Amino acid sequence: MSRDLLHQDEIRALVREAYESITSGSRAVAEKLYSRDELRGVPALALEHALGVGNHLRYARIEPGDTVLDLGCGFGIDSILAARATGPTGRVFALDFLPEMLERTAAAADEGGLDNIETIEGEMEAIPLPDASVDRVISNGVVNLSPRKARVLAECARVLRLGGELCVADLTVEEEELPPEVLTHPAAWAG
Amino acid sequence: MAGALTERDFVKKLERAGFVDVEVLERTPMGIDDCALYPLFTEELLATMRQLIPRDRLDRIAVSAIIRGRRSQAPFPG
Numbered sequence: 001m002s003r004d005l006l007h008q009d010e011i012r013a014l015v016r017e018a019y020e021s022i023t024s025g026s027r028a029v030a031e032k033l034y035s036r037d038e039l040r041g042v043p044a045l046a047l048e049h050a051l052g053v054g055n056h057l058r059y060a061r062i063e064p065g066d067t068v069l070d071l072g073c074g075f076g077i078d079s080i081l082a083a084r085a086t087g088p089t090g091r092v093f094a095l096d097f098l099p100e101m102l103e104r105t106a107a108a109a110d111e112g113g114l115d116n117i118e119t120i121e122g123e124m125e126a127i128p129l130p131d132a133s134v135d136r137v138i139s140n141g142v143v144n145l146s147p148r149k150a151r152v153l154a155e156c157a158r159v160l161r162l163g164g165e166l167c168v169a170d171l172t173v174e175e176e177e178l179p180p181e182v183l184t185h186p187a188a189w190a191g
Numbered sequence: 192m193a194g195a196l197t198e199r200d201f202v203k204k205l206e207r208a209g210f211v212d213v214e215v216l217e218r219t220p221m222g223i224d225d226c227a228l229y230p231l232f233t234e235e236l237l238a239t240m241r242q243l244i245p246r247d248r249l250d251r252i253a254v255s256a257i258i259r260g261r262r263s264q265a266p267f268p269g
Contacts, residue, residue: 153205
Protein backbone atom coordinates (compact mmCIF):
# COMPACT_ATOMS: atom_id res chain seq x y z
CA MET A 1 0.00 0.00 0.00
CA SER A 2 1.42 3.40 -0.93
CA ARG A 3 1.32 6.18 1.63
CA ASP A 4 1.10 9.84 0.79
CA LEU A 5 3.44 11.10 3.49
CA LEU A 6 3.27 14.72 2.43
CA HIS A 7 -0.47 14.80 1.77
CA GLN A 8 0.30 15.62 -1.83
CA ASP A 9 -2.93 14.22 -3.18
CA GLU A 10 -4.90 16.15 -0.60
CA ILE A 11 -3.15 19.38 -1.53
CA ARG A 12 -3.74 18.76 -5.23
CA ALA A 13 -7.42 18.07 -4.54
CA LEU A 14 -7.74 21.33 -2.58
CA VAL A 15 -6.13 23.32 -5.37
CA ARG A 16 -8.24 21.60 -8.00
CA GLU A 17 -11.45 22.25 -6.07
CA ALA A 18 -10.59 25.90 -5.47
CA TYR A 19 -9.83 26.61 -9.12
CA GLU A 20 -12.82 24.64 -10.40
CA SER A 21 -15.11 26.69 -8.20
CA ILE A 22 -14.08 30.05 -9.66
CA THR A 23 -17.15 31.47 -11.34
CA SER A 24 -16.96 35.21 -10.96
CA GLY A 25 -14.12 37.44 -11.99
CA SER A 26 -13.07 41.03 -12.07
CA ARG A 27 -10.55 43.09 -13.96
CA ALA A 28 -8.92 44.24 -10.74
CA VAL A 29 -5.98 41.84 -10.84
CA ALA A 30 -5.27 42.37 -14.53
CA GLU A 31 -5.46 46.15 -14.19
CA LYS A 32 -3.08 46.02 -11.24
CA LEU A 33 -0.46 43.91 -13.00
CA TYR A 34 -0.52 44.94 -16.65
CA SER A 35 -0.47 48.26 -18.45
CA ARG A 36 -3.40 49.51 -20.47
CA ASP A 37 -1.37 48.97 -23.63
CA GLU A 38 -0.63 45.38 -22.71
CA LEU A 39 -4.29 44.68 -22.02
CA ARG A 40 -5.59 46.25 -25.19
CA GLY A 41 -7.34 43.58 -27.24
CA VAL A 42 -7.04 40.85 -24.60
CA PRO A 43 -10.32 38.90 -24.64
CA ALA A 44 -12.61 39.70 -21.71
CA LEU A 45 -12.67 36.10 -20.49
CA ALA A 46 -8.92 36.14 -19.89
CA LEU A 47 -8.88 39.72 -18.66
CA GLU A 48 -11.57 39.20 -16.04
CA HIS A 49 -10.03 36.05 -14.59
CA ALA A 50 -6.37 36.97 -14.27
CA LEU A 51 -5.03 35.22 -11.20
CA GLY A 52 -1.33 35.93 -11.49
CA VAL A 53 0.80 37.71 -8.93
CA GLY A 54 3.15 39.73 -11.14
CA ASN A 55 3.98 40.83 -14.66
CA HIS A 56 6.89 38.51 -15.40
CA LEU A 57 6.42 38.92 -19.15
CA ARG A 58 8.20 42.26 -18.95
CA TYR A 59 11.33 40.31 -18.06
CA ALA A 60 10.78 37.10 -20.01
CA ARG A 61 12.70 38.21 -23.12
CA ILE A 62 10.39 36.35 -25.49
CA GLU A 63 11.62 36.79 -29.05
CA PRO A 64 9.64 36.36 -32.27
CA GLY A 65 9.68 32.69 -33.20
CA ASP A 66 10.27 31.40 -29.66
CA THR A 67 8.52 28.35 -28.34
CA VAL A 68 7.10 29.22 -24.93
CA LEU A 69 5.63 27.04 -22.21
CA ASP A 70 3.10 28.74 -19.92
CA LEU A 71 3.05 26.58 -16.83
CA GLY A 72 -0.42 26.68 -15.30
CA CYS A 73 -2.11 28.86 -17.89
CA GLY A 74 -5.36 29.35 -15.99
CA PHE A 75 -7.75 31.48 -18.00
CA GLY A 76 -5.00 32.29 -20.47
CA ILE A 77 -4.01 35.92 -20.09
CA ASP A 78 -0.25 35.26 -20.06
CA SER A 79 -0.51 32.73 -22.88
CA ILE A 80 -2.28 35.40 -24.94
CA LEU A 81 0.38 38.01 -24.20
CA ALA A 82 3.21 35.52 -24.82
CA ALA A 83 1.60 34.45 -28.11
CA ARG A 84 1.60 38.06 -29.24
CA ALA A 85 5.29 38.40 -28.30
CA THR A 86 6.44 35.28 -30.09
CA GLY A 87 4.26 36.03 -33.10
CA PRO A 88 3.00 33.80 -35.88
CA THR A 89 6.36 32.06 -36.31
CA GLY A 90 6.46 30.97 -32.68
CA ARG A 91 4.07 29.13 -30.46
CA VAL A 92 2.89 28.85 -26.89
CA PHE A 93 2.14 25.64 -25.08
CA ALA A 94 -0.50 26.49 -22.48
CA LEU A 95 -0.32 23.80 -19.80
CA ASP A 96 -2.87 23.27 -17.06
CA PHE A 97 -4.14 20.28 -15.11
CA LEU A 98 -7.74 21.44 -15.31
CA PRO A 99 -9.55 20.83 -18.61
CA GLU A 100 -11.89 23.72 -17.78
CA MET A 101 -8.94 26.14 -17.78
CA LEU A 102 -7.69 24.80 -21.10
CA GLU A 103 -11.11 25.27 -22.66
CA ARG A 104 -11.16 28.87 -21.47
CA THR A 105 -7.65 29.54 -22.72
CA ALA A 106 -8.52 28.03 -26.10
CA ALA A 107 -11.68 30.13 -26.24
CA ALA A 108 -9.71 33.28 -25.37
CA ALA A 109 -7.12 32.46 -28.05
CA ASP A 110 -9.90 32.01 -30.62
CA GLU A 111 -11.52 35.26 -29.57
CA GLY A 112 -8.17 37.00 -29.81
CA GLY A 113 -7.53 35.56 -33.27
CA LEU A 114 -4.38 33.74 -32.14
CA ASP A 115 -3.67 30.36 -33.68
CA ASN A 116 -0.23 29.87 -32.14
CA ILE A 117 -1.45 28.67 -28.74
CA GLU A 118 -1.67 24.95 -28.14
CA THR A 119 -3.36 23.82 -24.94
CA ILE A 120 -1.95 20.81 -23.12
CA GLU A 121 -3.54 18.99 -20.20
CA GLY A 122 -0.97 17.83 -17.70
CA GLU A 123 0.70 18.19 -14.33
CA MET A 124 3.56 20.61 -13.83
CA GLU A 125 5.41 17.84 -12.01
CA ALA A 126 5.37 15.73 -15.19
CA ILE A 127 5.30 18.11 -18.14
CA PRO A 128 4.14 16.22 -21.22
CA LEU A 129 6.75 17.73 -23.56
CA PRO A 130 10.04 16.30 -24.85
CA ASP A 131 13.42 17.24 -23.45
CA ALA A 132 14.90 20.52 -24.71
CA SER A 133 11.79 21.46 -26.63
CA VAL A 134 11.07 25.05 -25.53
CA ASP A 135 12.95 28.37 -25.44
CA ARG A 136 11.11 29.98 -22.55
CA VAL A 137 9.14 28.79 -19.56
CA ILE A 138 6.82 31.30 -17.94
CA SER A 139 4.58 30.84 -14.93
CA ASN A 140 2.55 33.20 -12.80
CA GLY A 141 1.58 32.34 -9.24
CA VAL A 142 1.60 28.65 -9.91
CA VAL A 143 4.78 26.99 -8.58
CA ASN A 144 3.70 27.67 -4.98
CA LEU A 145 0.64 25.48 -5.56
CA SER A 146 2.72 22.35 -6.03
CA PRO A 147 3.63 20.07 -3.15
CA ARG A 148 6.69 19.00 -5.19
CA LYS A 149 8.38 22.24 -6.19
CA ALA A 150 11.84 20.76 -6.76
CA ARG A 151 10.29 18.31 -9.18
CA VAL A 152 8.46 21.13 -11.00
CA LEU A 153 11.64 23.14 -11.43
CA ALA A 154 13.58 20.06 -12.59
CA GLU A 155 10.87 19.48 -15.18
CA CYS A 156 11.18 23.09 -16.35
CA ALA A 157 14.92 22.59 -16.77
CA ARG A 158 14.34 19.34 -18.66
CA VAL A 159 12.03 20.86 -21.27
CA LEU A 160 14.15 23.99 -21.80
CA ARG A 161 16.77 24.08 -24.50
CA LEU A 162 20.32 24.86 -23.36
CA GLY A 163 20.45 28.60 -22.82
CA GLY A 164 16.68 28.81 -22.56
CA GLU A 165 15.20 30.82 -19.73
CA LEU A 166 12.59 30.40 -17.08
CA CYS A 167 10.89 33.56 -15.85
CA VAL A 168 8.30 33.23 -13.13
CA ALA A 169 6.27 35.41 -10.85
CA ASP A 170 5.43 33.65 -7.64
CA LEU A 171 4.52 34.21 -4.04
CA THR A 172 7.33 34.03 -1.54
CA VAL A 173 7.17 34.35 2.22
CA GLU A 174 9.61 35.74 4.71
CA GLU A 175 11.42 33.61 7.26
CA GLU A 176 8.96 34.53 9.96
CA GLU A 177 6.15 32.10 9.34
CA LEU A 178 2.49 32.92 9.06
CA PRO A 179 0.23 31.75 11.90
CA PRO A 180 -0.47 28.00 11.78
CA GLU A 181 -4.21 28.67 11.53
CA VAL A 182 -3.55 30.45 8.24
CA LEU A 183 -1.04 27.91 6.93
CA THR A 184 -3.38 25.00 7.61
CA HIS A 185 -6.50 26.67 6.23
CA PRO A 186 -7.52 24.70 3.12
CA ALA A 187 -8.07 27.85 1.06
CA ALA A 188 -4.54 29.03 1.84
CA TRP A 189 -3.17 26.30 -0.41
CA ALA A 190 -4.90 27.76 -3.43
CA GLY A 191 -4.83 31.43 -2.48
CA MET B 192 0.32 30.98 -0.06
CA ALA B 193 0.52 28.09 2.35
CA GLY B 194 2.90 26.44 -0.09
CA ALA B 195 5.04 29.49 -0.81
CA LEU B 196 8.81 29.22 -0.36
CA THR B 197 11.13 31.83 0.99
CA GLU B 198 12.92 33.68 -1.78
CA ARG B 199 16.20 32.09 -0.72
CA ASP B 200 14.75 28.57 -0.95
CA PHE B 201 13.18 29.31 -4.33
CA VAL B 202 16.51 30.46 -5.73
CA LYS B 203 18.31 27.48 -4.19
CA LYS B 204 15.84 25.03 -5.73
CA LEU B 205 16.27 26.67 -9.13
CA GLU B 206 20.04 26.35 -8.89
CA ARG B 207 19.76 22.72 -7.84
CA ALA B 208 17.47 22.08 -10.82
CA GLY B 209 20.21 23.27 -13.19
CA PHE B 210 19.54 26.98 -13.56
CA VAL B 211 22.31 29.57 -13.50
CA ASP B 212 22.37 33.36 -13.43
CA VAL B 213 19.29 33.28 -11.24
CA GLU B 214 18.09 36.81 -10.56
CA VAL B 215 15.26 38.22 -8.50
CA LEU B 216 14.13 41.05 -10.71
CA GLU B 217 11.21 42.50 -8.82
CA ARG B 218 9.71 42.20 -5.36
CA THR B 219 6.22 43.45 -4.60
CA PRO B 220 4.76 43.17 -1.11
CA MET B 221 1.33 41.58 -1.03
CA GLY B 222 -0.98 42.72 1.74
CA ILE B 223 -4.40 41.70 2.89
CA ASP B 224 -6.11 44.12 0.49
CA ASP B 225 -4.20 42.59 -2.43
CA CYS B 226 -5.22 39.10 -1.32
CA ALA B 227 -8.86 40.21 -1.26
CA LEU B 228 -8.73 40.87 -5.01
CA TYR B 229 -8.46 37.14 -5.68
CA PRO B 230 -11.50 34.85 -5.56
CA LEU B 231 -9.21 32.11 -4.24
CA PHE B 232 -8.97 33.85 -0.89
CA THR B 233 -12.25 33.03 0.77
CA GLU B 234 -13.94 35.45 3.14
CA GLU B 235 -13.28 32.98 5.93
CA LEU B 236 -9.57 32.83 5.17
CA LEU B 237 -9.33 36.61 4.91
CA ALA B 238 -11.09 36.96 8.27
CA THR B 239 -8.69 34.44 9.84
CA MET B 240 -5.74 36.34 8.44
CA ARG B 241 -7.05 39.69 9.71
CA GLN B 242 -7.58 38.19 13.13
CA LEU B 243 -4.31 36.33 13.54
CA ILE B 244 -1.65 38.13 11.57
CA PRO B 245 -0.14 41.04 13.50
CA ARG B 246 -1.48 44.35 12.28
CA ASP B 247 1.97 45.58 11.27
CA ARG B 248 2.36 42.60 8.95
CA LEU B 249 -1.00 42.86 7.20
CA ASP B 250 0.44 45.00 4.43
CA ARG B 251 3.23 42.49 3.78
CA ILE B 252 1.83 39.00 4.21
CA ALA B 253 3.79 37.68 1.27
CA VAL B 254 6.01 39.02 -1.46
CA SER B 255 5.39 38.54 -5.15
CA ALA B 256 8.81 37.92 -6.68
CA ILE B 257 9.76 37.82 -10.32
CA ILE B 258 12.63 35.40 -10.78
CA ARG B 259 14.55 34.49 -13.91
CA GLY B 260 17.16 31.83 -14.52
CA ARG B 261 18.96 30.29 -17.48
CA ARG B 262 19.20 26.59 -18.15
CA SER B 263 22.82 25.69 -18.71
CA GLN B 264 23.33 22.15 -17.55
CA ALA B 265 21.55 18.87 -17.20
CA PRO B 266 19.05 19.02 -14.35
CA PHE B 267 19.32 16.71 -11.42
CA PRO B 268 16.90 13.82 -11.64
CA GLY B 269 13.58 14.86 -10.14
